[in-house]
Amino acid sequence: xxxxPPEGVKSVxxxxxxxxxxxxxxxxxxxxxxxxxxxLPLPTIHRLLRTLVALGYARxxxxxxxxxxxxxxRLGEVANRQFGQLAKPQLKDLVERLGETAxxxxxxxxxxxxVSQAPSPHAMRMFTEVGRRSHLHSTGVGKAILAQLDDxxxxxxxxxTGMPKSTEHSIDSLDALLDDLRETRAxxxxxxxxxxxxxxxxxxxxxxxxxxxTAVSVSGPVARVDESFADRAIPVxxxxxxEIATVTAAA
Amino acid sequence: xxxxPPEGVKSVxxxxxxxxxxxxxxxxxxxxxxxxxxxLPLPTIHRLLRTLVALGYARxxxxxxxxxxxxxxRLGEVANRQFGQLAKPQLKDLVERLGETAxxxxxxxxxxxxVSQAPSPHAMRMFTEVGRRSHLHSTGVGKAILAQLDDxxxxxxxxxTGMPKSTEHSIDSLDALLDDLRETRAxxxxxxxxxxxxxxxxxxxxxxxxxxxTAVSVSGPVARVDESFADRAIPVxxxxxxEIATVTAAA
DNA sequence: AATCAGGATTCCACAGAGTGGATATTACGA
DNA sequence: TCGTAATATCCACTCTGTGGAATCCTGATT
Numbered sequence: 001x002x003x004x005p006p007e008g009v010k011s012v013x014x015x016x017x018x019x020x021x022x023x024x025x026x027x028x029x030x031x032x033x034x035x036x037x038x039x040l041p042l043p044t045i046h047r048l049l050r051t052l053v054a055l056g057y058a059r060x061x062x063x064x065x066x067x068x069x070x071x072x073x074r075l076g077e078v079a080n081r082q083f084g085q086l087a088k089p090q091l092k093d094l095v096e097r098l099g100e101t102a103x104x105x106x107x108x109x110x111x112x113x114x115v116s117q118a119p120s121p122h123a124m125r126m127f128t129e130v131g132r133r134s135h136l137h138s139t140g141v142g143k144a145i146l147a148q149l150d151d152x153x154x155x156x157x158x159x160x161t162g163m164p165k166s167t168e169h170s171i172d173s174l175d176a177l178l179d180d181l182r183e184t185r186a187x188x189x190x191x192x193x194x195x196x197x198x199x200x201x202x203x204x205x206x207x208x209x210x211x212x213x214t215a216v217s218v219s220g221p222v223a224r225v226d227e228s229f230a231d232r233a234i235p236v237x238x239x240x241x242x243e244i245a246t247v248t249a250a251a
Numbered sequence: 252x253x254x255x256p257p258e259g260v261k262s263v264x265x266x267x268x269x270x271x272x273x274x275x276x277x278x279x280x281x282x283x284x285x286x287x288x289x290x291l292p293l294p295t296i297h298r299l300l301r302t303l304v305a306l307g308y309a310r311x312x313x314x315x316x317x318x319x320x321x322x323x324x325r326l327g328e329v330a331n332r333q334f335g336q337l338a339k340p341q342l343k344d345l346v347e348r349l350g351e352t353a354x355x356x357x358x359x360x361x362x363x364x365x366v367s368q369a370p371s372p373h374a375m376r377m378f379t380e381v382g383r384r385s386h387l388h389s390t391g392v393g394k395a396i397l398a399q400l401d402d403x404x405x406x407x408x409x410x411x412t413g414m415p416k417s418t419e420h421s422i423d424s425l426d427a428l429l430d431d432l433r434e435t436r437a438x439x440x441x442x443x444x445x446x447x448x449x450x451x452x453x454x455x456x457x458x459x460x461x462x463x464x465t466a467v468s469v470s471g472p473v474a475r476v477d478e479s480f481a482d483r484a485i486p487v488x489x490x491x492x493x494e495i496a497t498v499t500a501a502a
Numbered sequence: 503a504a505t506c507a508g509g510a511t512t513c514c515a516c517a518g519a520g521t522g523g524a525t526a527t528t529a530c531g532a
Numbered sequence: 533t534c535g536t537a538a539t540a541t542c543c544a545c546t547c548t549g550t551g552g553a554a555t556c557c558t559g560a561t562t
Contacts, residue, residue, distance in 0.1 A: 008302030050261030068330035076327010129380030
């Protein structure tokens with residue numbers, strides 16, 4: 001595995017590596033596989049896992065394979081809430097100024113995961129539950145994030161994920177996506193025009209300097225989220241992602 | 252802090268205790284507070300936290316206080332998915348047989364947290380996003396879980412949480428709740444009759460032997476989720492919680 | 503039913519990692 | 533600017549975490 005941090009508690013680094021490996025493996029992995037992937041002896045892996053299982057952060061399945069444990073659920077949820085909480089005032093500000101739902105999402109493997117949201121006061125509004133994951137190529141936040149990456153990385157990701165169509169408007173070819181990303185970079189923001197959900201338009205921008213690629217979006221029905229909405233939304237979005245960058249930056 | 256497990260890696264146990272303390276403290280806590288709560292010397296806490304921060308599982312805010320870090324979000328989400336995945340076939344089976352949304356929720360502190368769901372195929376359906384937390388006294392899964400606890404524990408929890416009314420039907424006195432829990436125990440399942448959401452009825456049952464108190468529910472609009480629905484739902488629910496108990500049991 | 507192979511689990515001697523008291527540094531409020 | 537409290541770092545030392553060896557367990561094969 002990758003080297004430990006220059007300082008810190010070695011077994012702590014190891015145990016989180018194990019958790020990430022179990023997560024990557026889809027929660028159905030053997031001790032031996034983990035030992036191989038982690039490049040550590042079996043007794044070491046066993047002892048760390050036994051500790052995790054005893055504490056509830058990993059579980060051993062009936063077939064002796066390992067999965068992540070239930071106690072991580074709450075930690076993740078609270079971490080999510082804390083991360084979102086840091087950005088929440090800014091998302092709410094965005095909603096107050098624009099009237100449409102604001103989302104914060106981060107790159108998670110080859111997808112985006114929604115980590116915070118401030119819903120629009122309108123009865124008809126976008127609602128994407130926190131924790132939900134979506135494809136990159138067919139969401140505003142996803143395309144904003146992809147636009148930050150070089151074309152080779154984009155190709156790699158798309159090679160892995162494919163380009164499932166969420167709607168008839170979804171981009172479904174790599175060339176079309178790369179063109180769209182070029183336009184996104186030129187504009188400074190991404191547009192999802194009914195690609196994820198029919199009748200819904202979304203404008204998204206990445207958070208500069210975020211520890212993981214992160215984007216903020218505003219979205220709503222096309223009747224409201226039109227060209228004139230974009231004209232006033234883009235400057236506000238730009239301002240707000242800067243604020244979020246400041247607030248969530250490492251100390 | 253509580254004693255370490257009889258075996259396992261001590262600093263791993265310590266680091267997770269710290270994460271839980273940060274979570275409990277709402278992600279705005281100082282090094283000194285953590286040292287006091289954990290009953291460990293400052294340099295020890297500092298070194299463990301530094302490791303967590305370096306790895307991304309904790310973050311130090313601008314005011315030098317600590318919060319949980321972004322990398323826990325994904326672990327929690329994956330753990331949630333893995334836990335829910337273990338139960339998902341059973342929840343889907345429940346929906347196929349009954350036609351209404353099925354939820355799996357666990358006790359998390361003094362609330363329930365929804366960890367898995369299979370939505371009803373009906374256009375009008377209950378949808379409670381995974382990760383959402385709700386009060387115990389006004390939800391079916393919450394009351395099913397409370398019914399597993401003795402009255403003294405129930406009094407303690409309610410003393411801490413209060414009994415906010417979600418609807419005009421929500422139970423709002425301890426005596427009424429204890430009566431309801433007695434009836435729940437006698438019946439073997441909990442009923443939420445418009446207590447969490449107007450016009451929605453819910454039947455819930457706990458999963459026997461779950462590592463943390465866990466309940467499964469089916470819910471939908473009262474027009475469909477009526478007495479005759481209950482007659483056929485209860486035996487199916489009982490069967491399914493047994494299956495979930497089997498599938499998710501520790502090895 | 504017995505045997506075997508491979509994987510999991512436990513043992514234990516030992517090296518060095520993690521510990522915590524002492525000290526240095528930093529940040530904040532008066 | 534200064535004092536104080538909290539944070540961060542240092543470092544000698546103890547005991548924890550390590551990993552090779554041994555043992556145990558499980559599933560497949562005969």
